[in-house]
Amino acid sequence: MRKLIIAVSLLAVAIGIWITTGGERGQSVGQNITLMVWHTYVEQMSDSFDALVKEFNDTEGAQHSIVVKVATEANSSTLNEMIIAAAKRDPGAPAAPDIAVIYPKIAVELAEMGMLADIRDYFTADELARFVPQFLEEGMLGRENLYLLPIAKSTEVLFVNRTIFDRFAAATGIALASLATFEGIADAADKYYEWTDSLTPEIPNDGRAFYYPDIPFNFAAVGFEQLGDIFVKGGSLNLASPVFERIWDFYLPRASMGEFAIFDKYANYLAMTGDIVCATSTSAGAMFYPETVIYADNTKEPASFDVLPYPVFEGGKRVAAQRGGGLCVMKTGENRERAAALFLKWLTAPAQNLRFTVSTGYMPVTVEAFDLVLTGKLDGVSNERVRAALAVAAEMQKTYRFYVPPVFSGFDELQNKYVALLLKSAGEASVENKKTLRSLDMTRSLEETSRSALRRFREVF
Numbered sequence: 268m269r270k271l272i273i274a275v276s277l278l279a280v281a282i283g284i285w286i287t288t289g290g291e292r293g294q295s296v297g298q299n300i301t302l303m304v305w306h307t308y309v310e311q312m313s314d315s316f317d318a319l320v321k322e323f324n325d326t327e328g329a330q331h332s333i334v335v336k337v338a339t340e341a342n343s344s345t346l347n348e349m350i351i352a353a354a355k356r357d358p359g360a361p362a363a364p365d366i367a368v369i370y371p372k373i374a375v376e377l378a379e380m381g382m383l384a385d386i387r388d389y390f391t392a393d394e395l396a397r398f399v400p401q402f403l404e405e406g407m408l409g410r411e412n413l414y415l416l417p418i419a420k421s422t423e424v425l426f427v428n429r430t431i432f433d434r435f436a437a438a439t440g441i442a443l444a445s446l447a448t449f450e451g452i453a454d455a456a457d458k459y460y461e462w463t464d465s466l467t468p469e470i471p472n473d474g475r476a477f478y479y480p481d482i483p484f485n486f487a488a489v490g491f492e493q494l495g496d497i498f499v500k501g502g503s504l505n506l507a508s509p510v511f512e513r514i515w516d517f518y519l520p521r522a523s524m525g526e527f528a529i530f531d532k533y534a535n536y537l538a539m540t541g542d543i544v545c546a547t548s549t550s551a552g553a554m555f556y557p558e559t560v561i562y563a564d565n566t567k568e569p570a571s572f573d574v575l576p577y578p579v580f581e582g583g584k585r586v587a588a589q590r591g592g593g594l595c596v597m598k599t600g601e602n603r604e605r606a607a608a609l610f611l612k613w614l615t616a617p618a619q620n621l622r623f624t625v626s627t628g629y630m631p632v633t634v635e636a637f638d639l640v641l642t643g644k645l646d647g648v649s650n651e652r653v654r655a656a657l658a659v660a661a662e663m664q665k666t667y668r669f670y671v672p673p674v675f676s677g678f679d680e681l682q683n684k685y686v687a688l689l690l691k692s693a694g695e696a697s698v699e700n701k702k703t704l705r706s707l708d709m710t711r712s713l714e715e716t717s718r719s720a721l722r723r724f725r726e727v728f
Contacts, residue, residue, distance in 0.1 A: 378412070
């Protein structure tokens with residue numbers, strides 16, 4: 268009888284432990300746990316995220332005695348430094364969060380330090396199968412473990428100011444469909460400069476810019492992928508490739524002539540002032556494109572923007588950039604990690620994920636939520652540009668391959684160096700071309716200037 272009582276007692280303790288721990292990984296239950304989440308979301312994204320956290324705390328979290336608290340940092344670089352300092356336990360550093368929204372480049376560093384939990388330990392195969400495979404693959408960082416769980420992704424699309432474009436098209440016969448290729452954009456830019464220049468015959472050579480590639484490094488990397496080559500090889504850039512020359516010849520000569528914008532900020536700033544007609548930019552930036560354009564002379568007019576799929580170089584494959592961070596779980600002990608996993612499962616469930624993403628222009632990360640976007644079920648999205656960007660991005664997910672840039676130490680420095688030198692080269696070439704303006708020798712001068720700039724670029728880089 269004594270043995271039976273002991274056995275029953277041990278069984279009861281085991282059942283209690285099983286219930287407390289969720290019985291198996293992937294069915295997390297916490298016990299009076301407070302989780303800290305760090306992120307860099309701003310404005311509407313932050314409001315949406317905070318609202319979901321409150322809902323979790325009032326419902327699922329309350330059932331399992333889990334409370335989620337949020338700390339925000341507007342600058343991702345600062346947040347990255349804080350996480351690394353916390354992970355190293357530097358003097359004066361804050362305690363590391365349980366969960367953080369980070370990008371792959373910082374996730375690699377944390378993973379190499381042994382600071383990140385393998386999220387697969389707390390998700391079943393069926394639960395992971397809910398996610399878009401490409402998004403999930405990015406979070407593996409080229410390894411076997413899953414370190415980043417996707418929450419919101421974006422790609423790049425083409426934004427077109429139809430108010431300006433339609434006037435231009437009526438005068439020149441340029442069709443909107445021609446912007447499906449970069450060669451079509453180049454042709455339109457040539458004609459747009461000539462047309463806008465002709466509007467003020469008393470002021471020669473004052474044509475306007477037509478296009479701007481937001482994040483020029485992405486533009487080059489995706490162009491390489493479309494044309495069957497690789498831009499970043501072994502930690503350096505493939506500048507000797509003929510593909511690079513093709514991309515260079517598309518951008519630099521027209522930028523130096525004023526047909527493409529030379530700019531170091533986001534394209535929506537140029538769209539606000541009508542200084543460009545179209546731009547390739549992140550789909551998540553749709554909400555930042557204006558309803559009214561204010562020109563340099565302070566005149567205003569309503570603006571209507573179309574969202575089109577990312578253009579493709581002629582003869583190339585449909586490839587576009589994949590962008591966006593993910594959620595990592597810090598190694599803080601199995602019980603806290605299980606609690607964090609429970610929150611992540613709730614947060615990325617289709618209903619919650621769709622509410623978070625569609626209000627901000629990001630793509631949802633689950634297959635079910637993607638299907639809802641494709642069928643137009645976007646309740647609560649009043650911004651037509653956001654609706655259009657989501658619809659185009661979701662359709663692209665079916666017909667495009669999404670390019671994910673490599674992750675390695677020094678990648679950011681490489682990218683920044685490329686963009687700075689490209690813009691410097693374009694600016695210098697612009698000064699050279701202004702000496703001849705659009706004279707009879709302009710074509711030869713433009714070609715010589717572009718070749719000379721390319722040689723210097725390769726030498727300096």
